[in-house]
Amino acid sequence: xxxxxxxxxxxxxxxxxxxxxxxxxxxxxxxxxxxxxxxxxxxxxxxxxxxxxxxxxxxxxxxxxxxxxxxxxxxxxxxxxxxxxxxxxxxxxxxxxxxxxxxxxxxxxxxxxxxxxxxxxxxxxxxxxxxxxxxxxxxxxxxxxxxxxxxxxxxxxxxxxxxxxxxxxxxxxxxxxxxxxxxxxxxxxxxxxxxxxxxxxxxxxxxxxxxxxxxxxxxxxxxxxxxxxxxxxxxxxxxxxxxxxxxxxxxxxxxxxxxxxxxxxxxxxxxxxxxxxxxxxxxxxxxxxxxxxxxxxxxxxxxx
Numbered sequence: 369x370x371x372x373x374x375x376x377x378x379x380x381x382x383x384x385x386x387x388x389x390x391x392x393x394x395x396x397x398x399x400x401x402x403x404x405x406x407x408x409x410x411x412x413x414x415x416x417x418x419x420x421x422x423x424x425x426x427x428x429x430x431x432x433x434x435x436x437x438x439x440x441x442x443x444x445x446x447x448x449x450x451x452x453x454x455x456x457x458x459x460x461x462x463x464x465x466x467x468x469x470x471x472x473x474x475x476x477x478x479x480x481x482x483x484x485x486x487x488x489x490x491x492x493x494x495x496x497x498x499x500x501x502x503x504x505x506x507x508x509x510x511x512x513x514x515x516x517x518x519x520x521x522x523x524x525x526x527x528x529x530x531x532x533x534x535x536x537x538x539x540x541x542x543x544x545x546x547x548x549x550x551x552x553x554x555x556x557x558x559x560x561x562x563x564x565x566x567x568x569x570x571x572x573x574x575x576x577x578x579x580x581x582x583x584x585x586x587x588x589x590x591x592x593x594x595x596x597x598x599x600x601x602x603x604x605x606x607x608x609x610x611x612x613x614x615x616x617x618x619x620x621x622x623x624x625x626x627x628x629x630x631x632x633x634x635x636x637x638x639x640x641x642x643x644x645x646x647x648x649x650x651x652x653x654x655x656x657x658x659x660x661x662x663x664x665x666x667x668x669x670x671x672x
Contacts, residue, residue: 380427384435385630387454387463387638392572393626394455395503395535398466401451402491402498402505402533406470408478409498410486413462416639419454420632426452426467429481439470446472448480454630456638464500502541506576507533536576542584549588553595556603561592562611573617581617588613 388394414422427433431442432452439449448469455464468491469482482488489496491505498505509531545568552560568584571577592607604610628638 380423380433382423382433382631383629384433385423385452385454386627387456387630387635389456389458389626389628391455391457391501394453394464395500395505395572395574397453398468398498398505399533399535401453401468401470402507404470406449406451406468407491408471408482408488409466409468409491410488411464411466411498411500413464415461416456416463416635419463419630419635422465423452423630426450429485430467430469432467443470443472446475448472448478448482450482456635466498466500499538502538503535503572503574503577504538505533505535507531508576532575534576535572535574537571537580537584542580545584546587546591550591553591553604558604558610561604565607565611565613569613569617571617573619578617578619582615585613585615 386397388397423432430450430452431439432450434442436451439451443449448471450467450469453466453468457464467482467486469480469488471478489498491498492507545564549561549564552564565588568581571581573581589607592604592610596602596605607613628634
């Protein structure tokens with residue numbers, strides 16, 4: 369067992385906390401909280417070796433290691449309820465975190481330690497929308513639609529819904545994609561044009577992201593055609609001459625959530641596996657294999 373080096377005496381129930389191992393699962397956990405009226409948030413990151421200190425501090429102040437049921441009871445009793453969500457990317461040094469708070473029903477005045485101590489934002493306010501990396505969370509009215517599942521080929525139908533939280537692309541990211549693509553066009557560098565255009569193929573297919581992707585593809589195609597029109601000797605006629613860019617982005621449907629309970633010893637082991645710091649036959653980037661290795665490691669420890 370790792371020695372507790374935390375400077376905080378308070379000892380939380382760590383196993384009530386999940387660490388998400390994919391951005392998709394992390395974002396989905398946030399969307400579920402936003403849908404449950406958790407609007408006030410602050411975000412940050414911490415070195416993985418200092419995570420325990422941060423969790424201890426947050427739990428001492430905001431009870432973040434409570435279960436969802438306990439947080440609901442706290443809220444029903446007229447107190448703010450605060451949740452902590454954690455994300456550790458493969459081969460990363462830092463753990464990303466979000467503290468997100470819900471006010472009790474029918475209470476407009478914000479009070480409590482979270483509002484006194486944190487520089488918080490309101491996810492519903494346009495200038496304060498929650499954004500992580502190049503993604504932004506927004507509430508929309510979702511029209512009825514259907515799509516074909518990439519894996520099974522089945523047609524999935526979705527009914528119309530109002531006030532649904534989804535994820536799109538930030539304006540800054542879309543402007544950056546177009547600016548770098550234009551620069552590549554001006555250089556007449558086919559490899560660079562292809563590389564810049566293909567960046568958007570790896571985007572995660574939430575509802576708003578798919579709309580943003582579709583618009584970006586149209587604009588990149590238009591920019592390429594305009595370049596050709598301005599210079600008949602330009603070596604590229606259309607974007608399709610350089611890169612195979614689908615006109616629509618597949619809807620992302622994950623069948624399994626990748627997460628672990630935060631246990632300090634197990635998290636240290638996870639970091640070691642992801643950073644390839646342990647013996648060679650454990651060297652892998654596959655999340656399912658990593659979780660299997662952790663399970664075997666945990667069973668081995670219990671035998672001794």
